[in-house]
Amino acid sequence: MKLNEILLKDDVTLSFEVFPPKVTANYEAVKEAAYGVAKLKPSYMSVTYGAGGSTRGNTLKIAKGIQDTYGVTTIAHLTCVGATKEGIRQAVMDMKEAGIENVLALRGDRPKDFEGEPFTDYHYASELAADIREFGGMCIGGACYPEGHVESENTHQDILNLKKKVDAGCEFLTTQMFFDNNIFYNFLCRVREAGIDVPVIPGIMPITRPAQLQNAVKLSGCNVPMRFRSIVDCFSDNPEAMQQAGIIYATDQIIDLIANGVKHVHVYSMNKPEVVKGIQESLSKII
Numbered sequence: 485m486k487l488n489e490i491l492l493k494d495d496v497t498l499s500f501e502v503f504p505p506k507v508t509a510n511y512e513a514v515k516e517a518a519y520g521v522a523k524l525k526p527s528y529m530s531v532t533y534g535a536g537g538s539t540r541g542n543t544l545k546i547a548k549g550i551q552d553t554y555g556v557t558t559i560a561h562l563t564c565v566g567a568t569k570e571g572i573r574q575a576v577m578d579m580k581e582a583g584i585e586n587v588l589a590l591r592g593d594r595p596k597d598f599e600g601e602p603f604t605d606y607h608y609a610s611e612l613a614a615d616i617r618e619f620g621g622m623c624i625g626g627a628c629y630p631e632g633h634v635e636s637e638n639t640h641q642d643i644l645n646l647k648k649k650v651d652a653g654c655e656f657l658t659t660q661m662f663f664d665n666n667i668f669y670n671f672l673c674r675v676r677e678a679g680i681d682v683p684v685i686p687g688i689m690p691i692t693r694p695a696q697l698q699n700a701v702k703l704s705g706c707n708v709p710m711r712f713r714s715i716v717d718c719f720s721d722n723p724e725a726m727q728q729a730g731i732i733y734a735t736d737q738i739i740d741l742i743a744n745g746v747k748h749v750h751v752y753s754m755n756k757p758e759v760v761k762g763i764q765e766s767l768s769k770i771i
C-alpha cells in the first residue's frame with residue numbers, strides 16, 4: 485500500500501524503523517529482529533540503506549520479507565551518494581519488482597572508505613526524488629531536520645532547500661530525532677509558513693544505552709534537554725533501568741505529540757522488538 489493512502493486515513497499511526505545487516509553473516513539475526521518488530525503489527529515500517537549502498541540487497545530483502553510475511557507496508561530507504569543515474573533506475577526497478585511502493589529518497593553521506601568525488605550524478609536528495617517521480621509508481625518521502633541539517637548554513641536556508649525537495653516529488657517528510665517536542669512544534673510552524681504542506685512525521689528515538697545518545701548527538705548535533713540528560717546520567721550504570729527509562733521518555737514524547745494533534749509518529753526502534761513492545765504496551769489505550 486502507498487504511504488500517502490495510509491497517512492490520509494483518520495487513524496493515528498505508529499511506525500518503526502529497522503536497519504539491515506552490513507555483512508551477510510549477520511543476516512539471520514537481523515532478519516529475526518526485524519520480523520520481531522513486524523509481528524507486533526505496526527502501522528508500517530521503514531528499512532534503512534547502508535552508507536553508499538552497502539546494504540542495498542539486504543534492504544530490499546528485509547523490506548520484501550516484512551511485507552510478504554506479515555502484511556506490514558514498508559518504505560525502503562535509498563541514497564544517491566556515489567550512485568549513478570543508471571544504478572538508481574535499476575534500484576527503483578528492483579523495488580517495484582519486489583512489491584515495494586514507498587521509498588525514502590535520501591542524499592546520504594560520503595562513506596568512510598569512498599575514494600574520489602561522491603556527488604557526480606546527484607548532489608542533493610531533491611534530484612533523486614525528481615528522478616524517482618519521473619519513473620512513476622512510487623510514493624516518495626524525504627528526510628528533514630527540526631534543528632537544521634549539520635551542513636546547512638542556517639535553519640531558514642535548510643527549510644528553503646526542503647521546499648525544493650517537496651516540489652521535486654516528496655509526498656511526506658520524516659524528521660531526524662529530537663528530544664524536546666517544542667523544537668518539533670516550532671519547526672512545523674516554520675515549515676508550514678514556507679508553504680510546505682505535506683505530512684511531517686516526527687521521528688522519535690528511544691535511548692536505551694548512554695552510548696546511543698552520544699552517537700546521536702555526534703552525528704546530528706541534536707539538543708539534549710537537562711531533564712533527559714539527568715535521566716541518562718542517573719541510569720547509565722544500570723542497563724535494565726536505562727532501557728526502561730528510555731522507553732518511558734520516548735513514550736512521554738509520543739503522548740505529548742498526539743495530545744498536540746500530531747497523527748503520525750515514527751520510532752527509530754533500532755532492531756529491538758522489546759523496545760517496540762514496551763512502547764506499544766504503554767500506549768495500548770491511546771492508539
Ligand SMILES: Cc1cc2nc3c(=O)[nH]c(=O)nc-3n(C[C@H](O)[C@H](O)[C@H](O)COP(=O)(O)OP(=O)(O)OC[C@H]3O[C@@H](n4cnc5c(N)ncnc54)[C@H](O)[C@@H]3O)c2cc1C
Nearest residue numbers: 532533561590591592608609627633635636642645658660
Ligand atoms: C528520517 C531519516 C532517515 C535517514 N535514513 C538514512 C539511510 O537509510 N541511509 C543513510 O545513509 N542515511 C540516512 N539518513 C541520513 C541522511 O542521509 C543524512 O542526514 C544526509 O547528510 C542528508 O541527506 P538528505 O537526504 O537529508 O539530503 P539533502 O536533502 O540533499 O540535504 C543535504 C544538505 O544539502 C542542503 N541542500 C539541499 N538541497 C540543496 C540545494 N538545492 N542547494 C544547496 N543546498 C542544498 C540541505 O540544506 C542540507 O544541508 C537519514 C536521515 C533521516 C532524517
